[in-house]
Amino acid sequence: MIMLRIRRDNQAEAQVNTLQNAHGTVMVLVWMVFASTAILFGQHGRTIRFGSKEKLLGEKNWFQIHRLIDCLTTIATLLGFLLILVETQGTWITSDEGLTFVHSVLGGMIVCCALLQSWMALFRCHPESSFRYIYNWLHRMTGALAFFLSIPTIFIMVTIFNENRTGMIVILSLWSSWVVFIVIFF
Template sequence: MGGEDDGRFVCAHGTVMILAWMIFASTAVLFARYGRKIRFGSKDKLLGDQIWFQIHRFCACLTTVLTLLGFFFILVYLNGTWVGIDEGRGFVHSVFGGIVVCCALIQAWMALFRCHPDSTYRFIYNWLHRLTGILAYFLSIPTIFIIITTFDENQIGMIVILSLWSAWIVIIVIIFEIIRIFVGKSSSNVMRTRYGPELDDLDQLPHVNIENDDNDMTHWNNRILILFLLHIVVSITLAIALIVLIWK
């Protein structure tokens, strides 16, 4: 196996890992937290399950598959050996990457054997699933940062792209959190305005302006969909730019 072929395995490793964690993992995390009430038109279900869950599951599965594929590529490149501790940043990258791979495998295993949503112990699975996913995702960013500092060519460009990516993640999370606060306050105010004065009269049905309420929720739903679309576009654009620099 020639040096050029070995280099291709390294580039293939970087490519699938970037696709996995910059595009699919980030989308899976964002949909799990902020996409649970989204609707496409009048539909909130796809093939019998909530739309957010279908997208989350699809992206999470692709993340795991691509992560394992990337791990296979680097194992082939290294002939099944582990990076030596004397290799500094390369060794740190391998440790962080190993943790990310283990988290991805644990996530897949937990998803396959998760208990029923109504189970008494479902909360244990929910918290383990969240914590493992968050650990893997947040470790993936420094893992990529560390390895790109070892490149002799295009290092500055890679750092700039990954810095933009990190800033984008912070920005979109802040925007989503602000929207959550506004939607929560809006819903709370609507409930107090419409139901509060009449809660003591159980025989009288409160007057509800369903049309205005639906229009308000549609307004927020459309904003959230636009943000998700924008995130996907930004993710793909920055991921492709980073992949191009890796292969260049």
């Protein structure tokens, strides 16, 4: 979700657009599908069983699925970030570029939150630890911050780009309504 200044020359024009589109596709997929699914499994997947088994590879099924999707979310977020870095040759946009700059700042915060989530998960305390509640709250708050920042970050780019704007606004509006519904009723 990071948008950097685009340096273009005639030969690289097609590649730049391809990398920019790949960045957008990866980030929208990650934050609309993967992150949403990880949150749902983390909050409501604790009763999942495969047949009569409630554990997979020594851990509860919901946790394995939640962890896998969280890892995929972080890896794909870093991939999207790398794509935009390659596209722009590592040049950050300036603050006078309006909404694109806001998109880049929000995107940077999202990338930091995704990395922090993975780092915290690596060093989390045992479930029986008296400090586990601290980890649980930090994990929830960091994940929620990243997820809720992704909504305006995606909307900003949809308003900037004119291609498929109406269709994307409809999709994002439905998705945002779904997020509000899940938060209120679950």
